[in-house]
Amino acid sequence: MSAIDYSEKIPNNVDLGEDRTLKRALEQWQPHYLDWWNDMGPDGSHNLDVYLRTAVSVDPAGWAQFGHVKMPDYRWGIFLNPAEKDRKIHFGEHKGADVWQDVPGEYRANLRRIIVTQGDTEPASVEQQRHLGRTAPSLYDLRNLFQVNVEEGRHLWAMVYLLHKYFGRDGREEGEALLERRSGQQDNPRILQAFNEETPDWLSFFMFTYFTDRDGKFQLCALAESSFDPLARTTRFMLTEEAHHMFVGESGVSRVIQRTCQVMRELKTDDPAQLRAAGVIDLPTIQRYLNFHFSVTIDLFGADESSNAATFYSTGLKGRFEESKRDDDHVLKGAGYKVLQLRDGRLVEAEVPMLNALNEVLRDDYIKDSIAGIERWNKVIEKAGIAFRLRAPHKAFHRSIGTLAGAKLSPDGRVVSEAEWAAKVDQWLPSASDRAFVASLMGRVAEPGKFANWIAPPAMGINRQPVDFEYVRFN
């Protein structure tokens, strides 16, 4: 049997047909990927026809082709944004030099590590979310989940392409390892801890796509500045897809809030017990989920002081968010940055060299972006005439990484005793009974245009289709 025609089977804009070695390598990797998808992809979904967007090229016309497809037949492809002519390195020690079209030997290990860490999160989130399809609150939401899942799969392809093309044998081994690690598995877990947590219910899923996929956005933005041009071009295209994931999160949480507010007004109550009895998620519970996902996600940015972060920046591997829009010298030698530390039971700000604090810089940019969206959720509550505001917890709340790890603070940033923490943790983070309650609401709604009681319908459908469109067909 002849080999699969990859130029046909894998949509790509990297002249895959011209590179025989690479083509052979990906030919060997592809069946393993499909095995992984069949084992660890969305549970019970392989025979469903899902209204998905498939990119067939990076120009506006080919960007979003919509149609019903079975997910194992999804055309996972390799896309790089078009090369920018004469692009120059614009930060770090090599500032002003031409960007690299190949991996410089001295940075090989670090670049591989960056790409593997990024790549590992992609299949991990598919694994975390694989049972959610069973309890989707509508066909619209089911379709959005699957769109997120196939695009995370495509992001894995994007990273594996880089590993195969630029890192030889090491890269191929890393490509295999990406399919072997498993989210939450004790002996071979995913690299980052947030990607080993369960995504047990749809509120968690929406929070995850809002907060944790936004971490993805910031990491990808930082990598899109990279001096290694293929990485920059790959991540730029991934960002366009990542936007959908954050949309799913932001609008999902917003719709949960909208529904809760509606019932609050109907029943004229803010009593969580009454609201739970009415089958909606009370706002304090939503706040606790927010506290959890926010705090777990900001850990993903790493230690507040990191010599690795300094090296990645100075050597031009990874920039800052919107590096080109900042008006400093883009070298940062001698610049300072304030980081939070806990000293003698008090939070204090300490000035440290900015190069060492670049994780913190990215984290602070992320926090600003996250809070803007929380304010948009608050508009929904305001609009319903309800006096309640969701708030991002303090940066030092519930942290496990960096100098603030393990510090006991309330969500509003007050240092508290162990005893107070233990007494109040259930008011601050989702308790077992919160999670059990949310889990009790989960159940699949499969009739077009119908939505579970705990969530409002969206303002508009996908690709200008009506909300009651049959986004997923069961066969």
Added chain:
Amino acid sequence: MHQPAALVIKQHLIDPEICIRCNTCESTCPVGAITHDSRNYVVDPAKCKACLACIPPCPTGSIDNWRTMPRAKAYSVAEQLEWDELPAELPADRLAEAEMAAVAAVPAAPPAPAVVEERLNSAAYTATVPPWSAAHAYANLYGPKAAEASITATVAGNVRVTEVGRDYDTHHIVLDFGAMPFPVLEGQSIGIIPPGTDDAGRPHRPRQYSVASPRNGERPGYNNLSLTVKRVLEDPQGKPVRGVASNYMCDLKVGDKVQVVGPFGTTFLMPNHPKSHIVMICTGTGSAPMRAMTEWRRRLRQSGKFEGGKLLLFFGARSKEELPYFGPLQNLPKDFIDINLAFSRTPGAPKRYVQDLIRARAADLAPLLADANAYFYVCGLKAMEDGVVLALRDVAEGAGLNWDAVAGTLKRQGRLHMETY
């Protein structure tokens, strides 16, 4: 006349309520027309070439919004950055007015200062934003730019709502949309396309009517709405007139099919938060949106689950006989709505206009002008607009309020809405 295409543009806008600020559009735009601050992503009308490159990558659909605007009046980047919601499409008359203004502005003709000073620009007082607690309005679901050019509705009722008169004839018409979506809110309007062609052989343009029924239908739970349509049988000079659309509408039989476009309007919307007050000022068929809002509040009150604020109605007509819905209005509980009627042609009685009533109720209205929970709606003939604005000014100043400040606040907070024709 010479180059109207250059004067009117389809302005590309981003819906700030749906946008998630993901930056995809900004990074996609080949000409750098999209920019943002910490609040909004916006399109610079001076740079946008309408190449549509940003449309497919947008994950939310918020990018695909367009408004017909005179080029000279296009919403600036600074204006857009302040928005919490998109402004409504300019109504046809306002657009025509703005176009005329733009045309006049192009040759930079020296203005006639004396006239400008005397003329009160009452339209400038109307808010371009809805109340903060307004429900989200769907607009332009059917029309030349929508997926469907029009929607067919079936006439489910047509009754006269005024006494029989010689020169007026007002009908209450119920349209049913069957299984097709046509969601409307109180204060929105719809367009009716009369069949046939005009004298020049072109299809008739749609005529706009305010919806007179609340959001859940003239008959609650049914996909229908009602309109208040008046046909004028004689013009003010006593000559017979035959309005194409209103005659077509008033003569409809139950079961007839009508072509509808819309809905239109996303700012003339009622507040939905508990204890919000509504002051309604109208004449004639301008009562349609007031009837819709009143009826919605009445249904909420009946449900026992909503604590409404005050409703004040100032309703003007030439005579009691000419006032639509006169009978049903009388049946509303007094503690629910405060009704003030003005008749300008009751034999043996002095002429009374709505602005007279407004001045008479100054003591009650002044606190509402200053109350952030009170919303004012004006609907009726264009001629009433100036009179009402002047009356409200007198009420404010009589109470020691600074009218300019009050008017600015009303406008900014979406608390004074005027729709006149």
